Amino acid sequence: MKSMSLYVERESTVHHIDPITKLVYIAAAIALPIILPSLHTAWICMLISFVILGMGRVLTRSLPIIGFVGFILLTVVIIQGFFHVGNETVLFRLGSWPFYEEGLLFAMGITFRALNIVGAFLILVLTTKPSDLVESLVRKGLSPRIGYVLSSVFQIIPQMMATVDTITDAQRSRGMETEGKLMTRIKAFLPLIGPVVLSSLIDTKERTLALQVRGFNVKGSKTFLNEEKMYRYGSAMRWSMLAIVIGAVIWRVIA
Amino acid sequence: MSLIEVEHLKYRYPATEKLALNDISLTAEAGELIGIVGKNTAGKTTFCQALVGLVPHFYKGAYGGSVRIGGMDVKESGVDETIRKVGIVFQNPFTQVTGSKLTVYEEIAFGLEHLGIARQDMMERIDHALHLLDIEAYKDRAPFDLSGGQMQRMAIASVIAMRPQVIVLDEPTSQLDPQGSEEVFRAIQSLSREGITVILAEHKMEKLAAYADRIALLHEGMLIDYDTPSRVFSRSDLAEYGVEAPIYTRVCQAIGFRMLDMDTYPVTLEEAQAAYEAQHSAISASSQEEQGGRYD
Amino acid sequence: MIKIQDVCFGYNEGQDVLQGLTLEFDQRTTAIIGQNGAGKTTLVKLLKGLLKPTGGDIWVAGVNSKDVTVAQLAGKIGLVFQNPNDQIFKRTVLEEVMFGPLNMKVETAAAKQQALQALEMVGLADQTDVNPHDLGLSEKKLISIASIVAMNTDIIILDEPTIAQDAAGKRRIAQIIEQLSQEGKLVMTILHDMDFVAAHFERTIVMNRGKVVLDDKTREVFSHQDLLREACLDTPYVTQLGKQWGLPETVLTTEELISAMKRPR
Structure with a gap:
């Protein structure tokens, strides 16, 4: 089925870890390099994120995304290497253009941190079913309504895309040119908006009724079909990550 | 007490003038x-x-009468x-x-x-x-x-x-x-x-x-x-x-096939068949009588 | 008016939904029937040019569908979609119905004339200034039929015209089909309502698993109960009743059955 989720179904320890722990990991992975701004923390954190992706057997799946981000970051390296404000030590020359060590190190810091954050998010996105994530958040107190919106988006949007196709067909069928030049396509796009919005509004009204009679608005506590995904070492992991972050703060203050 | 009890139910959608439901009363077991x-x-x-x-x-609007399901008032x-x-x-x-x-x-x-x-x-x-x-x-x-x-x-x-x-x-x-x-x-x-x-x-x-x-x-x-x-x-x-009544009913009505001993018409294929057989045996019975009379 | 030769089509490679179809359509009103997944919708989309065959050729009024865009083909063949909400997008009924003719580069005055005639035919001539979305589903369906009729194509295809229609709506649609056919147009339909097919279409094509299994006069088709059952289809209720009552001929309408039963035997 058409779905917008990037989730990759694999059998791995990382997949078994609960979504909340993965969220805590993202927070820690962002916080640590900020608290300890040395280049070493940056590359160590990045390496850890990549190793976890590898353990989750989704490293190959994440390479295109990491590659794309890396390519953009390469431009940062080039620009900073040549033009960073604090540039002093020349590493090499490209023709008459000097490339500096300070700029390179500065850009490397940015690159490692950015890739670390991308990696940490990829761990969550690639190894967690969106529905599991939403369900854990609802259990932790997120409003079930927001939870519903978050999880239905993944399926309703592909459905809307299918409606767009049908409506395009209906308009082509009545002699509206939708193929060919860019301008023709843009002109064809505008009249689409009306029916698409309208048919989704009609759908929304009908769906609201359907949800209401399925108890969507019933007050009182909800139960869950799926048992809460508890990873045995989940809380130990969360506490130790917290400990590491606090440790880092203390280290930063005294050292 | 019936499971469903609808009494004098009236309803008008907001911003309309006509009653969408006009004094409906019925019960169902x-x-x-x-x-x-x-x-x-x-x-x-x-x-x-x-x-x-x-x-x-859900719709609001004007409402009168009542709907009760198992004694519970819906409104x-x-x-x-x-x-x-x-x-x-x-x-x-x-x-x-x-x-x-x-x-x-x-x-x-x-x-x-x-x-x-x-x-x-x-x-x-x-x-x-x-x-x-x-x-x-x-x-x-x-x-x-x-x-x-x-x-x-x-x-x-x-x-x-x-x-x-x-x-x-x-x-x-x-x-x-x-x-x-x-x-x-x-x-x-x-x-x-x-x-x-x-x-x-x-x-x-x-x-x-x-x-x-x-x-x-x-x-x-x-x-x-x-x-x-x-x-x-x-x-x-x-x-x-x-x-429109079921096709069976419409056809039987047009050719006058009634349900046996009743003033209603068949509404299913089976009933239509039964009515047909009843009609047929009645016709053949009467024609047999005629024949029998002749030989007597 | 339409000729299709050895047409194959598949959405995914290696899985053909249609397998080497050859058919010709003339002016007879034609119904295409078959269970879901038999390939009816795919066939209609191919005729309309919305899909292009992966093998074989389709000629609509002498034009090969591969050589033109859907919009260019729109003047020759019209398709009324199953769900009118996918099709309606103007503010008034008149504008909606004029949209097609205007796309065909018809002058505004003439387009209006065509639109009014079409609305007359579907019985909505007094609703020209109404917003289509203020009307009910069955009226919207009539508007979407009018907006295709207004384009004055020689071929009109109706996708499930009787869905969500009550008895009166069905009668109206039957009248429209008859009138269009009298004007010399080819009216085709995909339809699940067997009694409607029996009463209003001269030719019936039965599809099953991407192939045509029966293609004949409607009366002939509905006398093949066994073949229809193989394609997971029933004969019309009225035909079943006629069989049940032991009539030798295949009846297609209640009127036929009634007069057959009144006939002295």
Whole structure:
């Protein structure tokens, strides 16, 4: 089925870890390099994120995304290497253009941190079913309504895309040119908006009724079909990550 | 006391002048299958939604009279209470899919989760509903990947799992192909056999005639008739209400085949056949008599 | 008016929905029947040019569908979609119905004339200034039929025209089909309502698993109960009743059955 989720179904320890722990990991992975701004923390954190992706057997799946981000970051390296404000030590020359060590190190810091954050998010996105994530958040107190919106988006949007196709067909069928030049396509796009919005509004009204009679608005506590995904070492992991972050703060203050 | 008691129900949608429901009173007993017929603007959908409390609670508007299900007043109790006793299934199977669940099994759980049903109980109910609607085979499929008929049966299962005493079906097959309709009709029959009270609005008169215990004929928001399929479909003024009797009835009416010893016409293929045989044996009996007379 | 030769089509490679179809369509009103997944919708989309065959050729009024865009083909063949909400997008009924003719580069005055005639035919001539979305589903369906009729194509295809229609709506649609056919147009339909097919279409094509299994005069088709059952289809109720009562001929309408039963035997 058409779905917008990037989730990759694999059998791995990382997949078994609960979504909340993965969220805590993202927070820690962002916080640590900020608290300890040395280049070493940056590359160590990045390496850890990549190793976890590898353990989750989704490293190959994440390479295109990491590659794309890396390519953009390469431009940062080039620009900073040549033009960073604090540039002093020349590493090499490209023709008459000097490339500096300070700029390179500065850009490397940015690159490692950015890739670390991308990696940490990829761990969550690639190894967690969106529905599991939403369900854990609802259990932790997120409003079930927001939870519903978050999880239905993944399926309703592909459905809307299918409606767009049908409506395009209906308009082509009545002699509206939708193929060919860019301008023709843009002109064809505008009249689409009306029916698409309208048919989704009609759908929304009908769906609201359907949800209401399925108890969507019933007050009182909800139960869950799926048992809460508890990873045995989940809380130990969360506490130790917290400990590491606090440790880092203390280290930063005294050292 | 009857399970469903509707008394002098009147309703007008906001910003309109005409009554959508005009003084409807009827009762239905537990386990009955009630058909609702009428032309497109007769008020079938409005009546169906009044039974679950969506009228007036969702639409607002002016409301008079009362609907009581098992003694509970729908207007006073509100939708969230009423749905514990009455479930409703709509026309379009697509827009009833919540979209937040990845499998049919989870989809059926949606209502139960919101009602706060304990997990063990929930699974038993889902398994029973899957079995009743004959969709066990699809329980791990994605909801949007089902065919229309399968999707509509999933919608019914989702409501049935909530264990209502009454299930209201508003033209559940109007957007399905014959195979899908047949699947849904078979499912409705098994619900009825389970003792669930079914209210079914439908255009397919041949089906209603075969399955319904009683038929409510609506026109312009009013209840014109509420009787057995034979009596309602034998009415000579049916066309005035924009309703066509089953083909069997129309043909038999035109050629004067009545039900044996009754003033009504056949409404199903079987009844038409029985009426034909009765007619035939009457004719051959009389011609035998004639022949016998001659030889005497 | 339409000729299709050895047409194959598949949405995914290696899985052909249609397998080498060869058909010709003339002016007879034609119904295509078959269970879901038999390939009816795919066939209609191919005729309309919305899909292009992966093998074989389709000629619509002498034009090969591969050589033109859908919009260019729109003047020759019209398709009324199953769900009118997918099709309606103007503010008034008149504008909606004029949209097609205007796309065909018809002058505004003439387009209006065509639109009014079409609305007259479907019985909505007094609703020209109404917003289509204020009307009910069955009226919207009539508007979507009018907006195709207004384009004055020689071929009109109706996708499930009787869905969500009550008795009166069905009668109206039957009248429209008859009138269009009398004007010399080819009216085709995909339809699940067997009694409607029996009463209003001269030719019936039965599809099953991407192939044509029967293609004949409607009466002939509905006398093949066995073949229809193989394609998971039923004969019309009225035909079943006629068989049940032991009539030798295949009846297609209640009128036929009634007069057959009144006939002295």
